[in-house]
Structure formats: structure tokens, C-alpha cells
Amino acid sequence: MIVARTVEEIRAAVQQLRTNRPNSTVGFVPTMGYLHEGHASLMRKSAEQNEISVLSIFVNPIQFGPNEDLERYPRNESGDLQLAGQCGIDIVFLPSVEVMYPQATKTKIRVAEVTEGLCGASRPGHFDGVTTVVAKLFNMVKPDRAYFGLKDAQQVAVIQQMVNDLNMDVQIIPCPIVRETDGLALSSRNVYLSDEERRQALVLSESLQMAHSLIREQSTITAAELNDVIVKHIQAMPIADIDYVEIVQYPSMERFAASVKLGEQKSDILIALAVRFGNTRLIDNLYLPYQL
Amino acid sequence: MIVARTVEEIRAAVQQLRTNRPNSTVGFVPTMGYLHEGHASLMRKSAEQNEISVLSIFVNPIQFGPNEDLERYPRNESGDLQLAGQCGIDIVFLPSVEVMYPQATKTKIRVAEVTEGLCGASRPGHFDGVTTVVAKLFNMVKPDRAYFGLKDAQQVAVIQQMVNDLNMDVQIIPCPIVRETDGLALSSRNVYLSDEERRQALVLSESLQMAHSLIREQSTITAAELNDVIVKHIQAMPIADIDYVEIVQYPSMERFAASVKLGEQKSDILIALAVRFGNTRLIDNLYLPYQL
Structure with a gap:
């Protein structure tokens, strides 16, 4: 499993595997880490459908509001890498905030309407942060398919809308919620x-x-x-x-x-x-x- | 010269030429048509620097304000195709409004600060329309280099900012203003x-x-x-x-x-x-x- 930490490294790693495995497709699972069985189901699906699978782990500051849990969001890099390996991931992208935002971004992608209710209403600016970082990651990884959990159903709808509207050449694959045996949705x-x-x-x-x-x-x-x-x-x-x-x-x-x-x-x-x-x-x- | 009119056609045309000419680069000149020597200088530069050159002609409604000249913007498809051929263009993309916006776009790309003064102040929403359509075209054509005239200097700055912030994998090539012999900038x-x-x-x-x-x-x-x-x-x-x-x-x-x-x-x-x-x-x- 390749670990990439810079934009140059992730581009080179994907390029290298694409060259080594001609006519392969790239599946991509963007996450904020602290991976659980929900993420594992996305990674396994990607590994099943593509010759190359990329996982990203990045706690994206611009999708958190000022009073939210950015600072205390849980992290477990070594555990995440182990699970990724078990789920058939070929490349893990672990960028720092400085790699993703060398300067504060002046550019934001905003999806109207779909973002207005639910989490969009409770968390102003949240989805602008999500669509912006997902577009950045797509531009770095250039996946053929990207996997998102339906636990964040509005997020899936927003990303699909962005992909359609901006003609991004990637297929969005929504995957079902994974639950504990007592019903609690994994998070x-x-x-x-x-x-x-x-x-x-x-x-x-x-x-x-x-x-x-x-x-x-x-x-x-x-x-x-x-x-x-x-x-x-x-x-x-x-x-x-x-x-x-x-x-x-x-x-x-x-x-x-x-x-x-x-x-x-x-x-x-x-x-x-x-x-x-x-x-x-x-x-x-x-x-x-x-x-x- | 290939003429493409749908998203599928432009993607297929670029893919075909890339396959036929391995290790080639794609240069892209996005325009609103009614081409003049300013555009010609961009097309020639692209043909000089790339094995494959793509021209797009699209009068983009979402970058025009309600009282601007969208309806009367000049058009000359046959003249444009002739000039494109003379300037070494391989593929011309001529999408309709329905091809570019099958539904009204809910997604907009907005660059802050750089868009605030000058034409951004005089033409509210103009640059959101420009960045959004340029991102769409980039996602269809997937160029290695894109050519823009410095006559629209703020536009060049805004697009470069978007490309940097969103990690778009394309090199922006600004080209000098072309003038009539008496000094009038071509437009x-x-x-x-x-x-x-x-x-x-x-x-x-x-x-x-x-x-x-x-x-x-x-x-x-x-x-x-x-x-x-x-x-x-x-x-x-x-x-x-x-x-x-x-x-x-x-x-x-x-x-x-x-x-x-x-x-x-x-x-x-x-x-x-x-x-x-x-x-x-x-x-x-x-x-x-x-x-x-």
C-alpha cells in the first residue's frame, strides 16, 4: 500500500498504478478517517469494482462551523492504515491542512437548493466546504468512481448534483448505511x-x-x-x-x-x-x- | 477538423486523438466565438505548444447580466470554423445551451476577492458564470494547457485563482492583447x-x-x-x-x-x-x- 502525503505524491502514485495496470479503473473513497465498518464497506466495494482503489483521510476544516467539533474530531492513523490494507486499498492519501490549503481558499463551490434544508440549514457553509474539498480531491485523484455512504444522504445528493452540473467525469456510488447489531448507525x-x-x-x-x-x-x-x-x-x-x-x-x-x-x-x-x-x-x- | 456538438462527442473526439497520438498534450482555447486575430493568436499558440488543440465556441448565458448583450452577441459559425482550421485547431466544440445546461445549474463556482472590483463590481455574478462554465469545459475537454487573452486580465486572474484553489490539473497560459494598427484592442x-x-x-x-x-x-x-x-x-x-x-x-x-x-x-x-x-x-x- 502506497502512502501519499502531498499533491505531487498522490498524482504520481495514481499515475504509476494506472501505467502499471493498463485499462484499469480507479475507485476513490474520500473520508475524514477514524474508520469504521461503514468506511470498510465503501473500501471493499471500491476494491471489488476497480483495479486501483484510493482512500483519502482528511479532516477538512472548511466544512466545520466555528462551534463544531473540528478540534476534537477523533483520529487514528495507524488503525486506519491497517483497516485500509485489509480492505484492498492500494493508495492512501493523507494530506495535511497545509497541503490542502497552502493559502486559505478564495474559491468555493456552492450547490443551491439541495443544500438549503436539513444539515445545510443547521450547519451554514458546511456543504460549500464539502463540495469544495471533494472537487479538490477529485482533481488530484481523478477517479473513475467515488464511494459515499448514504448515512450522509444529503451529502450524496449534493455531490451528485455538483458532479452533474459541472460535468465531472466520475461516477458517484452511494452505499447503504452500516449499523451496529442494536441498530445504531456507525459514525x-x-x-x-x-x-x-x-x-x-x-x-x-x-x-x-x-x-x-x-x-x-x-x-x-x-x-x-x-x-x-x-x-x-x-x-x-x-x-x-x-x-x-x-x-x-x-x-x-x-x-x-x-x-x-x-x-x-x-x-x-x-x-x-x-x-x-x-x-x-x-x-x-x-x-x-x-x-x- | 472534428466538429463536436455534445458532451459525449467532445469527450470521444479528445479521447480518440489522445489514443491516436500517444504522449500528446491537449491545448484548449475556450471562446464565445465571432473570432478575431486575438483569438487566432491563442489558437496558434496552442497549436505550437500541443499536438492536439481544441477550440470551444459557446456564448455562455450565465455570465451575462439581465441588461447585457446576450441576445445580440455577434455570431459567425462558418467564419469561425474557417479561421480555426487555418490556426491548427483539431477539434471544435460547438455546444448548444441545452447541451451545456440541460437543467439550470444549481452549482456555481465562486472566487472571492479577485472578483470584487473592476468587471466583478460592474457585472454582478459575471465571474461566477465564467468560472462555472470554464470548469465545465475543463471537465469535458481535460486539457493540459488552456489559453486566455490578457484583454480580460481580471478573468485570467480569476481563472488562475480557481485552478490553484481547486487543484485543477491544467496550465493557464495568458496571452498578450492583440490590437488594430491604430491601437484599438480587438474585441x-x-x-x-x-x-x-x-x-x-x-x-x-x-x-x-x-x-x-x-x-x-x-x-x-x-x-x-x-x-x-x-x-x-x-x-x-x-x-x-x-x-x-x-x-x-x-x-x-x-x-x-x-x-x-x-x-x-x-x-x-x-x-x-x-x-x-x-x-x-x-x-x-x-x-x-x-x-x-
Whole structure:
């Protein structure tokens, strides 16, 4: 496994493997590190679909707000490298902030509309930071395919919109959420949780499961009714502090009107949650593709 | 010469020539068409430096403001194709608006600071439209080098900033202004001028020549003094309507303080003008690289 730390090194490493393995494709898994089984599923998928797989680990300062967890975001370089090796990664790109931003960037990529609600509303500027760094990484790695987890479903929608609008020559591969056996969606931020917070955080996946059952069983349930049930269920946990509960069309991220009957919708539905447990903000979602 | 009109066609054409000519480089000249000798100098430079040269002709709606000349912008496809052939272009990309924007783009690339003054101030949103379409074209053509005329000096600075910030793997080659024998800078918009407007428009190049002489001869002249001389000189033309006269550092486009002595500056100087003659807004500039 090659470890690259500068722009020149990552370009040269990809170029070298492309030359050594003619007609190969490059899969790319951009991450912020502290890798877990969710990331592992992306890396394995890349290794399965491409002759060359690149992982990047970079905690991107410009996607964090001033009061967010940039400083304490967990890191574990040696553990990450070990897991990457086990998952078939050929090149790991580990740039410093100075490598990624030798000067503060004057250029930002902004996606409108898709970024307006949900995490975009709670975290102003967050998605501009995400799209900008992803474009930079794409321009360095030049992948054929890039792998993103649907845990950040809005992020996937935003990146796909950017790729379409800017004619980036890369295929975005969304991959399903990976969960603990008790239902908690994997997240690097789960490490912040106390035992009690983690126990109460199970309400996220539980309320999504419940929502799924309700839509299946009551096709006339409205967006407002379902929203209300989910909010009440989450609020039953004393420390759960709701940031948002949103029922939206995917991938436009447009909110359904309150009176809309979800079981009768002819579009993909995303139910997305962001809830604080103590100092830790967790997100989870249920993606229901429309089936004819 | 290959003519491509869709994204698939331009990608395939470039790929085909790259395969046919191994280890070749691709030069790219993005234009809005109605080509003149200024464009020809860019195309010839590209043909000289690269085995493959691509020209694009696209009047980009999103870089025009609501009251600008999008509708009447001059076009001459057959003349353009002829000149392109004479200048060594291998592929001409002629996309329609529908090809470039199948839906209205939700994604924009915005460069801060460099875009704030001069044409960025006079034409709000103009440079967002330029950077966005240039990024799209770069992602389709994937050139090694791209050629831009210094007539739009701020545009060159903005694009170079975008390329640096987003790690785009393309070398930007700025090329000098081409002028008529009487000094008028070549522009597709010169066709709008009446005889009288064209005669009075010579004040642009004349005032820049005069400014050049003044800086050479009076090293203690201040930015404010030089600005004043230029403004007075232009205003002597009865129909000249000044949009801006700016003396700035290049490529940051930061305005020099009024009291700064230009002959003593240790930075590149750009003197940039935008002046209306009747309904036609013309720009011109003098670029003075700092010499040790």
C-alpha cells in the first residue's frame, strides 16, 4: 500500500498504478478517517469494482462551523492504515491542512437548493466546504468512481448534483448505511457518546424502523402525521435534543407538503434525523426508493 | 477538423486523438466565438505548444447580466470554423445551451476577492458564470494547457485563482492583447461600434500608452494622480462614459492606495479601463510586470 502525503505524491502514485495496470479503473473513497465498518464497506466495494482503489483521510476544516467539533474530531492513523490494507486499498492519501490549503481558499463551490434544508440549514457553509474539498480531491485523484455512504444522504445528493452540473467525469456510488447489531448507525462521532447517551441514541434507528412500518401499513399517513409520531418518539428520551426531523423527496431534498399521503407518493422518500445527545450531534436516515 | 456538438462527442473526439497520438498534450482555447486575430493568436499558440488543440465556441448565458448583450452577441459559425482550421485547431466544440445546461445549474463556482472590483463590481455574478462554465469545459475537454487573452486580465486572474484553489490539473497560459494598427484592442464587441464611436474609442489605448509613459518618466507619480490624468483624458471624448478606471496589483486585483508611488512598487501593476461608447461597453488594460 502506497502512502501519499502531498499533491505531487498522490498524482504520481495514481499515475504509476494506472501505467502499471493498463485499462484499469480507479475507485476513490474520500473520508475524514477514524474508520469504521461503514468506511470498510465503501473500501471493499471500491476494491471489488476497480483495479486501483484510493482512500483519502482528511479532516477538512472548511466544512466545520466555528462551534463544531473540528478540534476534537477523533483520529487514528495507524488503525486506519491497517483497516485500509485489509480492505484492498492500494493508495492512501493523507494530506495535511497545509497541503490542502497552502493559502486559505478564495474559491468555493456552492450547490443551491439541495443544500438549503436539513444539515445545510443547521450547519451554514458546511456543504460549500464539502463540495469544495471533494472537487479538490477529485482533481488530484481523478477517479473513475467515488464511494459515499448514504448515512450522509444529503451529502450524496449534493455531490451528485455538483458532479452533474459541472460535468465531472466520475461516477458517484452511494452505499447503504452500516449499523451496529442494536441498530445504531456507525459514525466516527459515536466515540463521543457516554454509555447513557449511546443507549438513548438507539431511539434514532428505532423511530426510523417505526416510520418504515407505519408507511407500509398505513398508506394514507400524511407527512405531518408521520413527522409528529417520530418527534414524539424521540422526545420520549429525556436527553434527546432534536435538531431536525425531515421527510423529503430524494434527491431534490424538497420537503413534502404536510398533507401529502406518503404511501401514495411516486418519488423516492428520505426520512432524515439530526438529534443531539449531550454534546454529540448524530444523524440517521431511512431511504425509501420509489418502487413501481 | 472534428466538429463536436455534445458532451459525449467532445469527450470521444479528445479521447480518440489522445489514443491516436500517444504522449500528446491537449491545448484548449475556450471562446464565445465571432473570432478575431486575438483569438487566432491563442489558437496558434496552442497549436505550437500541443499536438492536439481544441477550440470551444459557446456564448455562455450565465455570465451575462439581465441588461447585457446576450441576445445580440455577434455570431459567425462558418467564419469561425474557417479561421480555426487555418490556426491548427483539431477539434471544435460547438455546444448548444441545452447541451451545456440541460437543467439550470444549481452549482456555481465562486472566487472571492479577485472578483470584487473592476468587471466583478460592474457585472454582478459575471465571474461566477465564467468560472462555472470554464470548469465545465475543463471537465469535458481535460486539457493540459488552456489559453486566455490578457484583454480580460481580471478573468485570467480569476481563472488562475480557481485552478490553484481547486487543484485543477491544467496550465493557464495568458496571452498578450492583440490590437488594430491604430491601437484599438480587438474585441468581438467592436462590431457594435459606429464609425464615430470607434474613433472616440481610440482614447482607451491612447490613455494607457500615456499612462505607461508617465510611469516610466515620473517614478514618483501616485496612483491617484495617474488615475486622475487617465480619467480626464478619457472624459475629453464627449461620448465616452466611464464605467471604471482602476490601478491595481496583479493578480490579486487589490487597488493601490491613492498615495502610492507607482514607479516604486515592487509588484505587477494593472491599469484597467471599462468605458461605454453609446450602447457598447469596451474594456482595455495595460499590464506592467514588475522587473527586478
